[in-house]
Amino acid sequence: MKPTTGKNILILMADQMTPSALRAYGNQVSKTPRIDELARHGVVFDSAYCASPLCAPSRFALMAGKLPSKIGAYDNAAEFPAQTLTFAHYLRAAGYRTVLSGKMHFCGPDQLHGFEERLTTDIYPADFGWAPDWDNPEVRPSWYHNMSSVLEAGLCVRTNQLDFDDEATFAVRQKLYDIARERQAGLDARPFCVVASLTHPHDPYAISSDYWNLYRDEDIDLPRTTLSFEQSDPHSRRLRHVCETDRTPPTQQQVRNARHAYYGALSYVDAQFGSILDALEATGLADDTIVVVTSDHGDMLGERGLWYKMTFFENASRVPLIVHAPKHFSARRVEGSVSTIDLLPTLVELATGKRETAWPDPVDGRSLVPHLRGDGGHDDTFGEYLAEGAIAPIVMIRRGRYKFIHTPVDPDQLFDLEADPHELVNLADDPAHADTVAGFLVEVRQRWDLDALNHAVIASQRRRRFHYAATTQGRVQAWDWQPFNDASQRYMRNHIELDTLEAMARFPRVTQVKNE
Numbered sequence: 001m002k003p004t005t006g007k008n009i010l011i012l013m014a015d016q017m018t019p020s021a022l023r024a025y026g027n028q029v030s031k032t033p034r035i036d037e038l039a040r041h042g043v044v045f046d047s048a049y050c051a052s053p054l055c056a057p058s059r060f061a062l063m064a065g066k067l068p069s070k071i072g073a074y075d076n077a078a079e080f081p082a083q084t085l086t087f088a089h090y091l092r093a094a095g096y097r098t099v100l101s102g103k104m105h106f107c108g109p110d111q112l113h114g115f116e117e118r119l120t121t122d123i124y125p126a127d128f129g130w131a132p133d134w135d136n137p138e139v140r141p142s143w144y145h146n147m148s149s150v151l152e153a154g155l156c157v158r159t160n161q162l163d164f165d166d167e168a169t170f171a172v173r174q175k176l177y178d179i180a181r182e183r184q185a186g187l188d189a190r191p192f193c194v195v196a197s198l199t200h201p202h203d204p205y206a207i208s209s210d211y212w213n214l215y216r217d218e219d220i221d222l223p224r225t226t227l228s229f230e231q232s233d234p235h236s237r238r239l240r241h242v243c244e245t246d247r248t249p250p251t252q253q254q255v256r257n258a259r260h261a262y263y264g265a266l267s268y269v270d271a272q273f274g275s276i277l278d279a280l281e282a283t284g285l286a287d288d289t290i291v292v293v294t295s296d297h298g299d300m301l302g303e304r305g306l307w308y309k310m311t312f313f314e315n316a317s318r319v320p321l322i323v324h325a326p327k328h329f330s331a332r333r334v335e336g337s338v339s340t341i342d343l344l345p346t347l348v349e350l351a352t353g354k355r356e357t358a359w360p361d362p363v364d365g366r367s368l369v370p371h372l373r374g375d376g377g378h379d380d381t382f383g384e385y386l387a388e389g390a391i392a393p394i395v396m397i398r399r400g401r402y403k404f405i406h407t408p409v410d411p412d413q414l415f416d417l418e419a420d421p422h423e424l425v426n427l428a429d430d431p432a433h434a435d436t437v438a439g440f441l442v443e444v445r446q447r448w449d450l451d452a453l454n455h456a457v458i459a460s461q462r463r464r465r466f467h468y469a470a471t472t473q474g475r476v477q478a479w480d481w482q483p484f485n486d487a488s489q490r491y492m493r494n495h496i497e498l499d500t501l502e503a504m505a506r507f508p509r510v511t512q513v514k515n516e
Helices: 033-040 055-064 087-093 160-184 234-242 252-282 340-352 369-373 431-447 450-471 498-505
Strands: 008-015 043-049 097-102 192-201 289-295 321-324 332-339 380-385 394-399 402-406 413-416
Touching: 008 252, 008 340, 033 252, 033 289, 033 321, 043 369, 043 394, 055 340, 087 097, 087 192, 087 340, 097 160, 160 192, 160 252, 192 252, 252 289, 289 340, 332 340, 332 369, 340 369, 394 431, 402 431, 413 431
Parallel strands: 008 192, 008 289, 043 332, 097 192, 332 380
Antiparallel strands: 043 321, 289 321, 380 394, 394 402, 402 413
């Protein structure tokens, strides 16, 4: 795949960051100046979706450029097979240095998936302990989200999520300095793809005072649409059961507190992104680096009475997607619907300068470079949900103004998002839209064998639950990533010549000033 274009790639990824909470997408409350600046000078995708509104499936799909069902990425305890090719494999094959810092929720013994370096461990477990159980849908998983994140939302001094994201940010900054110093010393001139993946603003909704105090309580907006259990569609009712939404309904103040903390967490994410961008600028690498901002999925934030994700309603399934490369692409907004699975072919084209057509393993994603150049591009996207709260596969098609959601066990849903952006009017039974529904159903049958997929999901759940029960008996051998830090190669060491060490340690090198 060589030679490369020489363009560096920096992917700034947040967790559960819904675009409806960002100023770049019209929100008037949040304070995210660094993301705003990237959006002002970048290409903003106004209708970008995740492939599955859940952490691990979405991330695996993003990295592989495939829909989750193609790689067995059913839920948050699904193994990401080592033979699955990712954008890190493709870029590494093209001569890139590939680095990951922060969360990617890899499950299974392979904790690299094409990354040459992984700077931190993950915040979530790598085992099969979170496998759902569609055999017993009425039993609520004890380890899953409940409403404590909302009921107890507010100020904190410290959380493990702050610990994790501070570490991930620090590690990325240090790596950028190391890359610059190694280039300066002539040790490694390869272009890089660095992924900085934070766990905020994911619940629990708690943030420290320096970010909480950026917002006044009275300025926090409340959900635009609140539905009761009885008013909700069948899947939403199951989600309300899984999350115990109606066991202790939050008060209006608790809802406001949760959204207040979420906004604070967005500002925290923005500050970390800014810190990384400052390091990029300080090293002189910014002009040659394409910056991508995105998330794995959104957050309902109380809309429709729902929280977290796990649904194809807009707040949960839409993601921010911003590509900042003003030297290469003029600032613009893209209306067409695209997906995070489109990032793999996009990154490969940006890295190699050519549209890949002979993939070693076919991908579902399509390059976004035509959108970046303003030369058109596709306007449809597809999604799957195969995890908690579902009792059969749920699939989604977004094309043009319509979103269609189908599962064999519930009534179909069709929304006209231009006329009904809050998805309050289901048009699936409207005779005027019968042809549209029929066309989507034909496409569903052509694209998915839902009965076979249902059997595959249940069989996988059973295997993984048994696997976890067996491997947690006696001595447990964990798959969690253990970052290696060779202290013998850091700072001052006697086996490294002083001049060599100083050349590597200082950036930029001191230039001698001649006296006239």
